[in-house]
Amino acid sequence: MKQLVISSVELNRNFAFVKGNRQINAKAVAAKVKSIREYGQLSPITVVKGEDVYLSGGHLVDLDGNDIPDEQTENYFAVLDGQHRLMACLKLGMNLDNLVIAEPLNVEMSIVALIAEMNICTTAWKGTDYMAAPCMALEMKENEVFEFALELRRKNYPLSTISQWCLGKNTLKPRDFVNAIKEKKLPKAFENSAWYQRSINWYRVAQEKFSETFLAKKYLIGYIIDQGHEAKDPTAFYAQIEERIEQLTDEQAKLIMNPPKGLVTREQLIIDNLVEYLGR
Template sequence: YMAAPAMTLSKTNDVFEFAVQLRSKGFPLATISQWCTGTNSLKPKDLVNCVKSGELPKILQSETWYQRSIRWYEAAQEKFSDSFLSKKYLITYIVMQYNNAADPVAYCRQIEQALKKLTPAQATEIMEARKIGLKSREQVVVELLEQYLG
């Protein structure tokens, strides 16, 4: 669903290129949408429509979120596997924390630094988290993210 727009668009931007890069690593569209826009609003129909119109979907035209998330992604990529990053655990956690931050600008710097400071053992513990009792794997991962990233 990313290949046709990539071939037909006469003009792309960094957000779209990032989306294509994530897709090439096997990321599902919902996760791509969160990394690229901070929302889950990019849908397959948006990509179909952009093939017809020859223009980027409106949701991918703003680079404001991308300018933040690319730094988080690059920091996270040094610690986590693509397989883990393709799941929504980390980006959903970041988006939720960002949306609730008293100072979102400061949060952007803090989360980037926290990701860079993760030890290999902490990153492995997060990636290999398992269901514990009644807690789902996702709950365990979120608790570990809160513990290590703040």
């Protein structure tokens, strides 16, 4: 039997997260707040040096999700396990310098494998969680389509809606991201940016009119895709839809998002209103 000896050492580093790791869950943080308030920190937070993440091909973000320059990684500890405990301590106003941290016991595993074993194996991954794997494990060149996908993931969009906004079709599957690790490159679908060049403009305009909750439910992007397929001139329709969204009044946008109850389903009412106010 080996005894783990924990000592107090002054370490002048801030905390950071590994870019692409699963998102913070507000309910999980609330539960940790309740526990830590009553019992204190019960187990160490597992960290590695920030520069080790960078040297393994990963990147860091601060506790608010903002990118940290790679040349500054040596100023941080990257949290591999304990994100929710850390955020709970932050909410409680605790001095983060007093937290107990520990390095992984298995020093031979890769950082992405450590995160997987510590986090994924305890709670089954959802569709968008699989996007974390290539983001953490691959040395990726800039890819604006994948960056857009990650932006939507951070806003809790489901994988099917992310696929439609980024690619124009619901084809992205969790296995695509698993294969990306094996092949050491992003799914091939992200190589084509033609759809993204149009959809990013629709999305930015739509953000001014609709809530993120509504946009995440694929009503709008589904309408655009369907109408584009049916249009005699899809190119002309796609070119016009940005302006049509921009011209929506606040009242029309509210009616689309929250239609009055009728004789048909809410989904059908939303689709009917989209057609009425945005046209075919």
